[in-house]
Amino acid sequence: MDKLRLRFEKTGKAAYISHLDLMRVVQRIFLRAETPLRYSEGFNPHALISICLPLSVGTESLCELMDFRVKRDIDIAALPEKLNSTSPEGIRFLECYEPERKASGIKWLRIEGRFDYDHVSGENIVQPLLAFFRRESIPVKRRTKRGEGVLELAGNVRDFECEPTQDGLRIKCVISAQEPTVNPDLLIHALEQLSPELKPDFAKFRRVEIYDADMGVFR
Amino acid sequence: MDKRLERILPNVQKPARYTGGELNEIIKDKSEVKLRMAFCFPDVYEIGMSNLGMRILYGVINNEPDIWCERVFAPWGDMAEAMRENKMLLYALESGDPVSEFDVLGFSIGYEMAYCTVLDMLDMAGIPLRSADRPGLTPLVFAGGTSCCNPEPMAPFMDLMVLGEGEEVDVEVLRLFQRARDEGWSKHDFLLEAAKIQGVYVPSLYEPVYNADGTLAEMRCLPGAPEKVTKRIISDLDSVYYPTNPIVPSTEIVHDRVNVELFRGCVRGCRFCQAGYVYRPIRAKKPETVIRQGIESIRNTGSQEATLLSLSSSDYRHLPEACDGLLDWCEPRNVSLSLPSLRADNFSMELMSRLQKVRRGGLTFAPEAGTQRLRDVINKNVTEDDLLNTCRIAFEGGWNGIKLYFMLGLPTETDEDVVGIADLAAQVLHVWRESSPNKQRGVRITVSTSCFVPKPHSPFQWEAQVTRSEYKRRVNLLRDSITAKNVTYNWHDPDTSFIEAVLSRGDRRVGDAIEAAWRRGARMEAWSDYFNFKRWMDAFDECGVDPDFYATRERSEDEVLPWCRIDMGVRTSLLLREKHRAYAAELSPDCRVACSACGAQSLLPKGVKCDG
Numbered sequence: 001m002d003k004l005r006l007r008f009e010k011t012g013k014a015a016y017i018s019h020l021d022l023m024r025v026v027q028r029i030f031l032r033a034e035t036p037l038r039y040s041e042g043f044n045p046h047a048l049i050s051i052c053l054p055l056s057v058g059t060e061s062l063c064e065l066m067d068f069r070v071k072r073d074i075d076i077a078a079l080p081e082k083l084n085s086t087s088p089e090g091i092r093f094l095e096c097y098e099p100e101r102k103a104s105g106i107k108w109l110r111i112e113g114r115f116d117y118d119h120v121s122g123e124n125i126v127q128p129l130l131a132f133f134r135r136e137s138i139p140v141k142r143r144t145k146r147g148e149g150v151l152e153l154a155g156n157v158r159d160f161e162c163e164p165t166q167d168g169l170r171i172k173c174v175i176s177a178q179e180p181t182v183n184p185d186l187l188i189h190a191l192e193q194l195s196p197e198l199k200p201d202f203a204k205f206r207r208v209e210i211y212d213a214d215m216g217v218f219r
Numbered sequence: 220m221d222k223r224l225e226r227i228l229p230n231v232q233k234p235a236r237y238t239g240g241e242l243n244e245i246i247k248d249k250s251e252v253k254l255r256m257a258f259c260f261p262d263v264y265e266i267g268m269s270n271l272g273m274r275i276l277y278g279v280i281n282n283e284p285d286i287w288c289e290r291v292f293a294p295w296g297d298m299a300e301a302m303r304e305n306k307m308l309l310y311a312l313e314s315g316d317p318v319s320e321f322d323v324l325g326f327s328i329g330y331e332m333a334y335c336t337v338l339d340m341l342d343m344a345g346i347p348l349r350s351a352d353r354p355g356l357t358p359l360v361f362a363g364g365t366s367c368c369n370p371e372p373m374a375p376f377m378d379l380m381v382l383g384e385g386e387e388v389d390v391e392v393l394r395l396f397q398r399a400r401d402e403g404w405s406k407h408d409f410l411l412e413a414a415k416i417q418g419v420y421v422p423s424l425y426e427p428v429y430n431a432d433g434t435l436a437e438m439r440c441l442p443g444a445p446e447k448v449t450k451r452i453i454s455d456l457d458s459v460y461y462p463t464n465p466i467v468p469s470t471e472i473v474h475d476r477v478n479v480e481l482f483r484g485c486v487r488g489c490r491f492c493q494a495g496y497v498y499r500p501i502r503a504k505k506p507e508t509v510i511r512q513g514i515e516s517i518r519n520t521g522s523q524e525a526t527l528l529s530l531s532s533s534d535y536r537h538l539p540e541a542c543d544g545l546l547d548w549c550e551p552r553n554v555s556l557s558l559p560s561l562r563a564d565n566f567s568m569e570l571m572s573r574l575q576k577v578r579r580g581g582l583t584f585a586p587e588a589g590t591q592r593l594r595d596v597i598n599k600n601v602t603e604d605d606l607l608n609t610c611r612i613a614f615e616g617g618w619n620g621i622k623l624y625f626m627l628g629l630p631t632e633t634d635e636d637v638v639g640i641a642d643l644a645a646q647v648l649h650v651w652r653e654s655s656p657n658k659q660r661g662v663r664i665t666v667s668t669s670c671f672v673p674k675p676h677s678p679f680q681w682e683a684q685v686t687r688s689e690y691k692r693r694v695n696l697l698r699d700s701i702t703a704k705n706v707t708y709n710w711h712d713p714d715t716s717f718i719e720a721v722l723s724r725g726d727r728r729v730g731d732a733i734e735a736a737w738r739r740g741a742r743m744e745a746w747s748d749y750f751n752f753k754r755w756m757d758a759f760d761e762c763g764v765d766p767d768f769y770a771t772r773e774r775s776e777d778e779v780l781p782w783c784r785i786d787m788g789v790r791t792s793l794l795l796r797e798k799h800r801a802y803a804a805e806l807s808p809d810c811r812v813a814c815s816a817c818g819a820q821s822l823l824p825k826g827v828k829c830d831g
Contacts, residue, residue, distance in 0.1 A: 012220070013240030014469070016228055021235060021470045028467060028521030045553070058229040086521075088469050089240035202226050 001073045002038075005099040006080070007219070011060045011206070014090025019054040025088065026066065032086040035079070038069040052103035053177055053210070059184065061207035065218075067103065097219070106218050108158075108211040109177040111184055115162075115169040115200035122164035125198060129169070132195055133160035140190040153190055156182050168200055177210065221315060227301040235470035236264035237298060239290075239312030242467040243519075245277070246313055247287040254397050256280060256288045256323040257311050261336035262745065264292040268466070269474035271528060272364070272385070273327050278462040279386050286393060289313040289321075293336045293743065294343075302343065309343035318344040322357055323396060325389065326377075328364040331722035332715065332745035334373060334733045337362070339742040341376070348734060350378050350423060356406045359396050363389070367420070368450075368497050369675040371781035372725040372733060374422035378406070379413055381420075382785060383450030384483075386459055388418040411443040418451035425784060427727050433768060435726060435779040449786040450497075454823050456483065456504045463515035467522075476524035476557075479513040480504065481541065484819075485530035486810040486831050490598045490801050491587070491629065493674035494530055496794070497787045499819035500829035501810060506537035510544035517554055525549065526557045533562050533570065534809075536830070542570065562601065569612075581620030581663070582613050588629055589639030595804045596631050598797070603643065610647050614654045620663040621647060627693045627710075628671040628685035630801060637693045640666060641700035648703050666701065667709045668694065670716035674723050675782045676789065678797035683773040684720040687713040714752040718744070720770035721759075726781040729769065732762040788819035 010017070017025060027047050030037050039045040052065040080093035087093070117125060132138075138153035156176040162169045175182040184205040191199040210218040220238075228234040249255065258277055260267030267273055267290070280288035289311035294302060302309070308317040318324060324346070326337050338348050346360065347353050353360065362373060363381035370380045381388050392413060399409035407423075414421045424444035428436045440446060453459045461480065468475070484501035485494065504512075509527075517525055525545070529535060542556065549556055556574045571582070586601055588594045594601060610621055625640050644666050651662045670690045673682040685693075690713040701708050722729060736744075736758035743749040759766045774780065776795060793815060800807055807815060810831025814820075820829045 013238040016234040016238050017469045018233075018235065024471065025469050031521035031523070032519065039553070057234060086242065088242045088467070089244075204225065 001070065001076075001098065003067060003069055003099065004076065004096055005219075006066045006068065006083075006096050007094045008064050008066065008080075009060075009062050009092045009094065010055060010064055010090060011062070011092075012090040014088060015058055015060045017088075018057050019051065022051065023049065025091070029083050029087050029091070030068075033079075033082045035074065035083075036071040038071050053106060053109075055207070056183060056185065059205045059207065063207055063210050065103065065106075065210065067099065099219070101212075101218070104178070105212050106177050106210055107179075107213040108174050108215060109207055110172070110174050110209040110211070111205050111207055113171040113173075113184065113187070113203055113205045114165075114167070115171055116202040117168040118201045122167075122169040125169060126162055126164060128195075129162055129171075129198055130160065132191065132198060133157060133173070138190050138194065140186050140193060142186060142189065151180060151182070151186065153182070153186065156180060157187065174211075221307070221310075223305045223307050224310075224315075227298070227305060227307070231298045231301060232295060233470060236292070237294065237312075239315070241469050243464055244290075244313055244466050245281045245287070247281075249287065249314060249316075251285070252287040253285040254287070254323065254393060255321045256286060256325055256393060257291045257318045257321040258288050259291045259318070259324055259326045259337075259340055261293055261326060261328060261333040261340060262743070263295055264468075265470075265472040267292045267327075268468050268472045270327065270329070271478045271480065272329070274462045274465050274478075275460070276325075276327070276385050276389060278465070279460050280389060280393070282460060283390060283393075286390075287313075291318055291324075291340065293340055296743070296749065299339070299343065299742070308345050309340055319346055319358070322400065323359045323361070323393060326360070326362040326364075328362050328366040328373070330745060331366055331372070331719050332750075333366070334722060335737045335741040335744050337373065338376065338734060338737040342737075349375050351375070353378070354406065356396075356400055356404065356409055359409075361392065365494070365497065366723075368493070368785055368787055369723060369725070369782040370420050370422060370785065371427070371727050372722055372729045374425075374727050375730040375734075377422060379410060379419055379421045381451070382418050382448060382787070384453050385451075386453050388416060388451045391416050392419060414443060414445060417449055420448045420785065422727075427781070433765075434774075435781060435783075437779055438781070438784050440784075446784070447786045448784055449822070450788060452500070452502070452788070452822050453483075454502065454827055456480075456502050457508045461512050463512050464519045465516065467520050474526070475522075476526050477513065477516040477520055477522045478528045479509055479516065479525055479545070481509055481527055481529040481532060481535040481538070482830065483529070484829075484831070486534050487531055487600065488598055488797070488807055488809060488815065489587070490596070490678040490797050491626065491671060491674075493677045495677075496789050496817075497676050498530065499788050499817060499831075500823055501831040502823075503535060503537070503830045506541040506544065509537070509541040510548075513541075513545050514548050517549070517552075523553060524555050524557065526559060528559065531562060532558045538570065542574065546574075581622055581665075582618050583622040583624065584609070585624040586643065587624070587626055588632075588636060589625060589641070589643050590636045592804050593629060593632060593636040593639070595806055596801045597629055598801070598807055600806065600809065603646070606643070607646060607650050610650050611654045614651050614662075615656065617656070619651075619655070619657075619660050620665070622665045622667065623647070625666065625668045626671040627668045627697070628690055630679060630682050631804075632685075632693075634693075634696060637696050638700045640668070640697055641702075641706075644701060644706045645703055648705055651705075662705050664703075664706045665709065666697075666706060667711070668697065669711040670713040672716050672720045672723060675780070676785075676787045676794070678794045678801060680724070680780065680794065681774040681776060681778070681798065684717065684770045686767075686771050687717055690716075715744075715747075715750055717766065717770050718752070718755050721764075721766045724781070725769050728762070728764055732758045732764045735759075735761050788817075788822045790818040793817045
């Protein structure tokens with residue numbers, strides 16, 4: 001036993017913990033639970049923890065994966081509960097196991113979103129929104145580290161569904177998690193750039209499930 | 220979560236500081252509790268959560284099962300603006316409920332530059348700023364913290380102020396308030412009764428009377444006002460509550476580590492230092508208590524760093540024992556221990572080397588003044604030899620950065636003293652040349668100066684602050700005297716110090732100027748991002764307040780001072796004696812060599828001795 005993987009939720013207030021802060025939060029959870037974490041052996045030792053798909057601030061997730069390494073064997077069945085007893089609100093560990101696949105095998109993410117519309121009823125948006133995400137080409141401009149680029153959303157956003165709610169719409173879709181990485185916010189940017197009348201006044205997303213390239217659930 | 224908040228959070232910096240939900244935050248059922256208090260800290264989350272006093276009082280008050288105490292911090296500018304735009308009232312982190320719904324608001328004011336933020340928080344909560352404009356009993360607005368040792372500048376805004384340590388008196392005030400509310404007392408009746416609690420100052424029971432020249436003739440006692448209000452202390456630090464299971468912030472704060480308190484008070488008696496006088500008498504924890512509380516806190520928080528906190532940690536009698544006990548536990552777990560506020564003597568240095576096995580960063584010392592004469596004036600018992608020896612040990616041990624802090628504008632300072640700072644830095648550099656085992660790495664010597672602010676309840680409370688132009692002249696003199704390339708000189712601008720000087724020794728009229736400054740947009744004035752000198756000068760002008768009257772005027776020894784009703788435990792005659800000794804450049808021994816009979820001992824119960 002050396003490399004281990006934890007699946008956990010990050011919801012509610014915890015959605016606002018940044019990736020960098022989460023690394024610190026998680027490390028302290030491990031320390032409080034007296035987990036024998038392994039540290040790097042450099043001049044400034046740091047815990048060997050890595051989060052497979054870093055999450056943007058404000059986005060919730062029911063399916064986060066985190067790899068970490070331990071110095072000696074631990075009771076992995078008991079670990080999630082042990083960690084939960086000392087975790088902040090909104091961080092909940094679901095299971096711990098020895099991973100069989102590398103995180104690079106992740107390809108798709110199922111997400112849900114809340115689209116709030118202040119001035120129109122969600123019902124009137126359903127059809128045009130469905131039509132928008134069925135377009136053959138949805139080129140969206142985005143800023144990356146290398147400067148401004150264009151990403152083709154068509155093909156990288158799949159199975160778009162939506163239904164009206166009191167405040168607007170609830171949407172569901174599957175987005176490409178890696179190569180290319182589609183940040184859910186790009187859906188909003190696409191609407192803003194190509195069909196501004198469909199852009200919600202507020203949107204909030206949640207990751208629901210992780211898949212490999214063949215749409216098998218990734219663990 | 221509030222829908223407006225949900226929309227604001229993605230657009231502000233560091234949203235995690237506005238959500239609560241951290242580990243160990245205290246949640247109670249609001250329908251079950253009898254009293255709700257908002258503990259308001261007039262600065263951002265990262266500063267407030269680093270404050271040990273707040274953490275202690277949060278725990279103490281919440282230990283009362285039927286009182287729920289929640290945290291409120293000042294939002295940073297972007298958040299404050301977004302909240303105002305969306306008509307969101309200031310809320311408490313635990314419940315998310317608006318502060319205006321609480322029974323009591325308690326402000327912790329440690330620093331004068333936070334005064335405007337207090338007003339801004341009241342305004343953001345939708346609560347009238349002035350006590351007189353809040354005729355009802357609820358909400359009660361009170362304050363505590365070191366700044367309250369001169370309560371007068373904030374007197375117009377507070378219903379009452381608490382002096383000294385709050386562990387006991389806060390709960391007494393809350394319980395009395397609860398009774399008053401349940402029995403339907405008037406606010407005035409409640410305040411009259413509250414004034415009978417030791418440590419409670421009720422501003423509305425005192426009326427300032429002024430002479431023609433603007434000085435105070437008296438702080439007149441109205442019916443029911445005690446002649447003197449004496450601060451409160453905790454006499455036994457071993458039995459008093461200490462937060463060993465504190466909230467663990469989910470975002471990085473300024474002091475992101477476990478605090479282990481060693482003792483309260485300070486034996487040294489540096490004459491410029493307010494804390495050295497107002498926190499007396501000296502009371503220490505037993506080393507067993509320190510070790511136990513330290514280990515518990517580290518275990519409960521998962522923190523990898525602990526710091527031993529006190530005004531002058533190396534003066535703790537049992538320091539080696541406490542350090543050994545903690546190190547035994549910390550070392551195998553990779554937890555590092557640090558000691559702030561070290562004195563530049565050999566003992567500290569040995570200890571420092573033991574604690575910091577790795578991480579050779581910089582070391583900081585505060586000689587405060589450049590010549591021995593001036594160090595004697597301020598009673599800073601550090602000699603040049605002490606400092607140079609300490610630096611030698613540090614350089615030999617591999618440190619290659621030294622920061623030296625000084626004040627300019629101390630009483631009796633001459634140009635010779637100013638140039639003395641440059642000479643001292645040059646000598647430190649010389650020591651490095653002699654003793655550094657590895658000169659290729661170079662050395663960084665940083666000299667910093669700030670402008671001295673005379674503070675209430677210190678022996679320099681009667682002194683004039685130097686003018687801003689004089690400070691700048693001395694800065695230029697010092698800058699021209701520093702010639703070595705490896706010595707960097709940083710100086711704080713005197714504008715903030717000047718305003719701080721006005722506020723710290725202000726009277727009730729200064730309160731009007733604080734409100735005027737706030738109306739002109741002042742908040743978070745301790746942050747250079749927000750501080751605006753002109754705004755303050757305009758506010759003083761508008762209120763007819765002459766800032767020089769408060770900052771740069773020397774008071775006569777018999778002048779009635781705005782804080783004359785406050786007894787912080789130290790006799791005024793002792794402060795005067797220290798002032799006179801300062802002018803004679805005469806040292807006073809520290810409390811352990813000879814008790815100065817300052818008077819603070821009398822705050823302790825009979826038979827309990829001051830640890831000085």
